[in-house]
Amino acid sequence: MSAHTDNKPGLEVDIAGLKLKNPLMPASGTFGYGEEFAPYLDLEQLGAIVTKGVSLLPRAGNPTPRLAETPAGMLNAIGLQNVGIEEFAAQKIEFLRSISTPVVVNFFGNTFEEYVEVAERLCEIERVDAVELNISCPNVKAGGIVFGTDPVTAARVVSAVRAKLRVPLIVKLSPNVTDIALMARAVEEAGADAISCINTLTGMAVDIERRCLHLANGTGGLSGPAIKPVALRMVHQVVNSVSIPVIGIGGIMSAEDALEFLLVGATAVQVGTANLVNPGAMTGILTGIETFFMQHGIEDISDWIGSLR
Amino acid sequence: MKDIKTTVLYNREMAPGYYCLGIAAPEYPALSQAGQFVMLRITHGYDPLLRRPFGIFRTGVLKETNSQLPPQEYMEIVYKVVGHGTNLMTRLNPGDEVGLLGPLGQGFRFGSSAADVPGDALLVGGGIGVVPLFMLAQQLVDRGAGVRLLLGGRSCSDILAVTEFERLGVETYVATDDGTLGEEGLVTRVLERKLSKYPYAHVFACGPMPMLHAVEQICTRAQAPLQVSLEALMACGVGACLGCVVKGREHSAHHPDYLCTCKQGPVFTARELNWSSATGEEQK
Numbered sequence: 256m257s258a259h260t261d262n263k264p265g266l267e268v269d270i271a272g273l274k275l276k277n278p279l280m281p282a283s284g285t286f287g288y289g290e291e292f293a294p295y296l297d298l299e300q301l302g303a304i305v306t307k308g309v310s311l312l313p314r315a316g317n318p319t320p321r322l323a324e325t326p327a328g329m330l331n332a333i334g335l336q337n338v339g340i341e342e343f344a345a346q347k348i349e350f351l352r353s354i355s356t357p358v359v360v361n362f363f364g365n366t367f368e369e370y371v372e373v374a375e376r377l378c379e380i381e382r383v384d385a386v387e388l389n390i391s392c393p394n395v396k397a398g399g400i401v402f403g404t405d406p407v408t409a410a411r412v413v414s415a416v417r418a419k420l421r422v423p424l425i426v427k428l429s430p431n432v433t434d435i436a437l438m439a440r441a442v443e444e445a446g447a448d449a450i451s452c453i454n455t456l457t458g459m460a461v462d463i464e465r466r467c468l469h470l471a472n473g474t475g476g477l478s479g480p481a482i483k484p485v486a487l488r489m490v491h492q493v494v495n496s497v498s499i500p501v502i503g504i505g506g507i508m509s510a511e512d513a514l515e516f517l518l519v520g521a522t523a524v525q526v527g528t529a530n531l532v533n534p535g536a537m538t539g540i541l542t543g544i545e546t547f548f549m550q551h552g553i554e555d556i557s558d559w560i561g562s563l564r
Numbered sequence: 565m566k567d568i569k570t571t572v573l574y575n576r577e578m579a580p581g582y583y584c585l586g587i588a589a590p591e592y593p594a595l596s597q598a599g600q601f602v603m604l605r606i607t608h609g610y611d612p613l614l615r616r617p618f619g620i621f622r623t624g625v626l627k628e629t630n631s632q633l634p635p636q637e638y639m640e641i642v643y644k645v646v647g648h649g650t651n652l653m654t655r656l657n658p659g660d661e662v663g664l665l666g667p668l669g670q671g672f673r674f675g676s677s678a679a680d681v682p683g684d685a686l687l688v689g690g691g692i693g694v695v696p697l698f699m700l701a702q703q704l705v706d707r708g709a710g711v712r713l714l715l716g717g718r719s720c721s722d723i724l725a726v727t728e729f730e731r732l733g734v735e736t737y738v739a740t741d742d743g744t745l746g747e748e749g750l751v752t753r754v755l756e757r758k759l760s761k762y763p764y765a766h767v768f769a770c771g772p773m774p775m776l777h778a779v780e781q782i783c784t785r786a787q788a789p790l791q792v793s794l795e796a797l798m799a800c801g802v803g804a805c806l807g808c809v810v811k812g813r814e815h816s817a818h819h820p821d822y823l824c825t826c827k828q829g830p831v832f833t834a835r836e837l838n839w840s841s842a843t844g845e846e847q848k
Contacts, residue, residue, distance in 0.1 A: 287804040291827075294565060295802075307804075315820035322797045322807035324649075327610040329799060333806050336822060480610050508610075531800040532605070532614060534665070535567055 264548035265555035268302070268522050270500050271423035271448035273357055273385050275302035275523060277544075278556065279513070279537050282504050282527030283308055283361035283387060283427070284333065288347040289354075295534035298354050300541060302523060306347070308361040308389050311369045311376075313339035323460040323469040328481030328506070329528060330458050332472035335363065340376045352382045359425065363389040370402070370412050374419040385422050388413065388447075391429030391454035403429040403454075406441035417446035425502065428452040428493070430482075435489050436496035443497045451502035451525060452493055453486045479528040480506040487519055494520030494561065508536070510543020520561035565668055565802075572660045573626070573638055575653075579721050581645050582692070583654060584621070587664060589639035593623040596639065598699035599671030599793055599831040603801035604641070605663030606656060612649045617798045617826070619696040619770075620667060621725075639664075642724065644692045668801050669830050672700050672768055672791055675707070683765025684710035686788075687734075688755055688779055690771020691717045694724050696793045696831075700768055701734050709765075712758065713737070716751025716775065720744040752778040759786040766791070780834050790834040796825040803827030811838040 266277035280303040286292055289304045298304060316336025323330045338347065340362075351358045360383045364370035370388070377383050390403035390412060402412050409426075417424055426442045428435060430453035439450055455476025460469035486505020494501050503521030507513050508529045516524045529536040553559050573586035587604075603615035618641040626636040643650050656662070674682040685704050687697045694715055704711045713736045717723045723745050729736050737754050738746025747754070752775060758764070759782065769779045770793035783790040796808035803824045810829070812821035815838045823829065823836065 285800075285804060287802075291802050291804045295567060313818075313820050315815075315817055316806065316809070316822065319807075319809060320797055321809070322799055322805070324612060324614050327613055329614060331799070331805065331807060336806050336809070336820065479613055528613070528799075531805050533567065533663070534800065534802055534804075 262549070264545060264553055265557075266544070268556060268560075270385070270425070270502065270523055273303070273423050275357060277302045277541060278517060278521075278523035279541055279544075280305050280359065280502075280523065280525050281530055281537065282525035283389065285527040285530045288343075288350065290350045292530070292534050296538045298356055301356050301537060303357040303359050303385070304351060304354075305359040305387060305525065306343075306351075306361055307337055308335050308363050309337050309340050309343045309373070310335065310363055310365070311340055311373050313337065313342065318471040320469060320471055321475075323475065325458065325460055325477065326481060328477050328479030329531075330460055330470060330475035330477055331455070332470045332475035334472065340373055344376070344380045348380060348382060357384040358382050359385045359387050361387040361389055361427070367412055367415070371415050371419060374416040378419060378421060383422060385425060386420065387425040387427050387451060388416055389427050389454075391427050391431075403438070404432050406437055409438060410441045410445035413442045413445035413447050423448040425449040425451050427454055429454045430485060430489055431457050436492050439493040439497050443499050447499060449500045449502060449522075450493055450497065451504055453482070453489050453505050456482055456485065478506065480508055480512075482506045483512060483515075487515060490516055490521050491519040507540070508532075510540045510547060513540055513544060514547060514559070517556070517560050518563050520563070522560060565666055567663065567665045569661055570664050572656045572658055572662060573636070574658055575656045577654075578642070579724060581721070582642060582724060583645070584640060584642050585653065585656065586638050586640050587662060588636055589623065589664060590637050592620075592639040592667065593625060593637055596620050596623050596667045596699070597671035598703050599696045600667040600669050601696075601801075601830055602639070602641065602664055602666030602668065603798070605665075606649075606653055606660075612652065614799050615663070615665065615801065616649050616653075617668075617796075617801055618643060619793070619830070620699060621695050622699055622702070642692065642695050665801060669826055670828060672696075672793070672831050673833075674704065674709075674766060682707055682709040684762070685712075685766040685768060686755070686758055686764040687711060687713045688751060688767065688769040688771070688775075689713065689715050690751060690775040691722045692724070693769075693771030693775075693793070693795075696770050697768065698725060698728060701729055701732055705732050705734065711735075714739070714751050714754045714758065715746075716740070716754075716771065717745075718742065750778070751775070752782060755779060756782050759783070759788055764788055769793070770795075777839065780839050783834060791831055792834060792837070793831045794825050794829050796830075798826050801826045812836060813838050
């Protein structure tokens with residue numbers, strides 16, 4: 256670790272060879288392609304940028320309403336609307352090349368073959384510094400969750416994708432399983448370089464006046480502070496089941512929330528819903544982590560990560 | 565557009581179930597375009613968790629007489645109490661802190677330069693949909709355009725801000741479903757009549773989706789250029805969450821052409837939108 260002459264704590268972390276200046280990154284789908292947030296925070300301050308999930312072909316996504324607010328949380332059923340890999344390569348990544356922050360591209364497929372093909376295409380794109388494999392979206396019938404709830408299927412897609420890639424592979428796990436540790440071990444064994452967890456929890460909101468479900472899709476993914484205790488438990492469990500780095504996600508709204516995930520052993524964290532509430536949220540979280548470390552005499556983040564007594 | 569912490573100046577009930585909220589808003593008078601909106605956060609806590617989008621009703625500068633205080637730039641929103649979030653908003657008091665993100669989105673467009681006289685305009689508002697039309701009327705009047713306003717609502721208590729428009733010199737026609745104010749019936753019937761008598765250069769409309777749908781059909785028949793301001797559920801307001809999308813003209817399942825109400829709207833020209841696939845079907 257480098258010396259910190261101005262007595263600011265060291266925040267650098269390493270995710271499978273990907274060096275991050277700090278452990279903060281946005282969660283996929285809450286930060287667009289980065290550009291949308293440039294007016295509200297300095298993107299160079301972030302540990303990494305994680306893009307909206309991309310698929311082989313453009314996807315329309317689900318009908319509206321796609322959103323519902325629930326106590327201390329929200330449900331979304333966007334349905335992985337995205338521009339497709341071609342337009343992503345031609346248009347969206349251009350902006351990200353202008354900044355030095357590592358770019359993590361989240362991707363998914365409708366079929367096994369599509370997952371592999373997207374991975375191949377991602378290899379050809381300059382500045383894809385790492386990828387995050389989404390096998391956990393609860394809002395689409397075809398891809399996503401089908402691959403993320405069965406350890407054998409998950410392992411098969413992870414190893415096929417791993418074989419095509421030259422950059423670190425992060426696998427994003429679903430909480431909608433009986434035993435997340437089992438899934439974590441399966442993807443680690445299949446070649447995942449890191450795990451991010453958790454994706455959203457499947458939920459539902461009901462309108463008693465109109466006697467209908469709030470979301471056009473019926474169900475949606477629950478995120479926000481409401482899911483933090485579940486996420487902490489699962490991250491803790493996964494950290495104790497694998498030896499690859501784990502990125503903690505789930506309802507992080509403040510520096511204190513992020514510190515909790517790091518304390519239970521997450522090497523880095525992703526901030527999701529907080530970006531939607533406050534587009535500059537990650538700046539405040541970063542400052543808060545630094546302040547906490549300085550107040551508590553933590554010189555380097557490695558002294559904090561997984562240091563639960 | 566920026567995200568600021570600021571304070572409530574006043575929060576008054578202007579009609580049963582409708583409130584007018586004034587917020588200290590530096591630079592808003594200079595920055596805001598008619599038709600833009602803000603994302604308002606009323607708590608540090610998680611109830612409500614998400615901000616709510618509100619159209620800007622007007623902006624201005626308050627100067628208390630006999631006061632030593634500097635003039636106060638402010639913006640005003642008008643909201644209808646419809647659910648949990650707006651219910652909590654009724655409890656806001658002067659001095660309370662709120663978070664204000666904005667001004668956001670694309671507003672109404674008329675004429676390319678400030679020197680152009682935009683041509684006569686017909687404004688159509690349904691209920692709370694009158695909100696973004698006030699600043700528009702102000703700007704059109706300032707630029708020398710003739711402006712008429714058609715307002716519709718269920719009942720007389722849903723007809724807002726008539727006095728404010730009349731003070732601008734805007735001729736106002738009202739239609740209510742129950743006939744308690746103005747003529748009985750739909751505002752779209754008034755629109756049809758007006759358009760048949762005079763070739764307006766612009767029609768600007770905001771209101772519930774079924775009303776906008778009818779307005780679009782009438783304007784297409786009359787070949788009157790139409791801009792509509794849409795309302796949508798939003799989480800972020802900055803084009804990231806894709807929660808507020810509406811179908812664009814070329815939309816199909818294989819060629820998604822979704823437009824973000826927050827970023828590409830909330831004001832759209834009628835031609836940008838896909839009316840045939842019933843934007844209304846998604847609003848149920």
